[in-house]
Amino acid sequence: MPRSNQLSYAGNPRPSTGELRIVDRHHHPSTPPRPHPRRHGPKSDAPWGNHPIFTRRNPAPAPKPPVERLEQPAIVTPATNQATPAKSTSAFDAPVRGFLAYCKVECGFAHATIAAYAADLRDLWVWMVKDEARSWAELSDARIRAHLQDLSTKQELAAVSVARHLATIRVFARYLLSTGLFEADPAEMLIQPKIGRKLPHAPSYEVVNQLLSTPHPDEPLGRRDRALLELLYACGLRASELANINLNDLQRDLGVVRVLGKGSKERIVPIARTALDHVEAYIEHDRPELARHDKPSQRLFLSRTGQPITRIVVWQIVKRHAARAGIRKIHPHVLRHAFATHLLAGGADLRVVQELLGHANINTTQVYTHVDRSRLKDVISSFHPRP
Template identity: 40%
Template sequence: MEAEADSFILYLATERGLSAAYQLSVRQTLDALAGFLKKKNLPLPDVGTDELSDFLAERKSSGLAASSLRIVTVHLKVFFRWLAARGKLPMDPAEPLLSPRPDQTLPETLHGKEVTRLLESIDPVQFLGRRDRAMLELFYSSGLRLSELCSARLENFDMEEHFIRVTGKGNKTRIVPIGRQAEEAIEDYLRNERKELVKKRSSSHLFLSVRGGKLSPDRVRQVVKERAAMAGIDQNVYPHLLRHSFATHLLEGGADLRVIQELLGHADISTTQIYTHVDGARLKSIHKKFHPRG
């Protein structure tokens, strides 16, 4: 097993050109499998589908999440397909394996009143108040990803047409509307605060640090967390939470799922469909709370 694992990792590195991180992940799976087979006193040529299923069951019982089990299953499929293709095994025992279904984890959201409290708690008169208010308004108004907000530039905005052009995952560009209140907050920031942050080497990035540079994702996360604490919100608030809230509140308001998919920049509608589960959970809780026989 050890020799075959070494040869397979070498194949991943030299012929497939896969990253060191991926090689390490596969190695961890194969080391765990080697330990399992040694405990069962089972040589590699005698491994069948049942034994691999037992291995996955043991990994699951050890606390491995469904998402991690899916990765382990992929590792097994690729490894045993490689062994069979090279005649090292008479058949591929991993081919019939089914990947476990991913856990259905519902995204957290903020209630509409909490979003309002968060945004309106930011005093624009205070230092960086206008910048921070504009950032949070834009997160919630347009459902931007953290990376999209950090990369936003002045030339990406069209205030006359009320939209922003962003480049998201897969280097795909999309046009997203900006709400009236977010637009007002951005205009206030541009007119009264951004010019004070500009330094000689400042770029055209919309949101600047006190040193005039582009805001880092970590700094934006910190700003969101600090502003939520100052607003007295106990929930863990982070940029993606505002994106989730944006999508959930649109759905609750009657927006079509396909429209929400386009606004979020999801390549697959199945990614967007998780928000239907959020809305369903909310409806169930309301029914239980208010229906006489709920």
């Protein structure tokens, strides 16, 4: 049987926040298929020693004592939200770590993709322990189906989330098959469902303008929040893209910003004059007061403690000002939808909008053409021979 990747902690063998390092990476004769990078999943910069697969997703108010050994992690069951010792967790631990290391080293996946894989496998791990399984060798077609049914009915996950879990399980099963743990792939007969795409919700220009004018420059962090909202809408950025913008990415003399999107794809996006004015006001007045001299950062947007903001903080800022303005169903990606929809409604070319959004496939951008029906009516009335 081929060996799996052997992982150890740097330094003290007791689990700590130190990073893991690969001490013996054996190349399997049967290399598993390369997993397809997913589009979902939270971004995590946590070191391997503190990976989400071994930590709680929703910690209880009263923290439990730290786990003494890696072979006995505390697992939070979805039903009770209580930490319970895992049974034979060492049999579950090594394959998961090997798979995550394979995704990182061999496939070169982003942190967000690996963290999403880890979160999904953690849910499966919890399910296997609750079902009294002793190792991944007991993973079967029936268990996978029961786990997906539990996610859909008891945990009430959306269909797209259940489909994402299934994609992770299929990739992980093929990895275990390549290591010789299975004689047959238990997920081979499970077909990835096709999820219908919903039309994006795009608020009107009046609603967006109401949201953008909510932060007041005299309020604490008012200039920062106004610049953040303006840049989200003016450039159609994702929350993670906005949080990762550095000062040198902003070319104020040219009026453009360099954005690093999914898959580390770089694009240059022009900035509207109004948004650029608010960003310059924030850089001139507020950012010097937020920056920490002991821990300098090149990120454009900083928190009140001087730390770079995360995409979660961006989401919280948008939701807070939307609540103040009395606007419902607004989050950072809705402003991205509004950016694309308003451009197309104004007569912008679809290929240009695709380039600005950073979409690899124009079919992803084409969904915005179905949002604004007024433009379709204008085209028919203008060009149809019998209007």
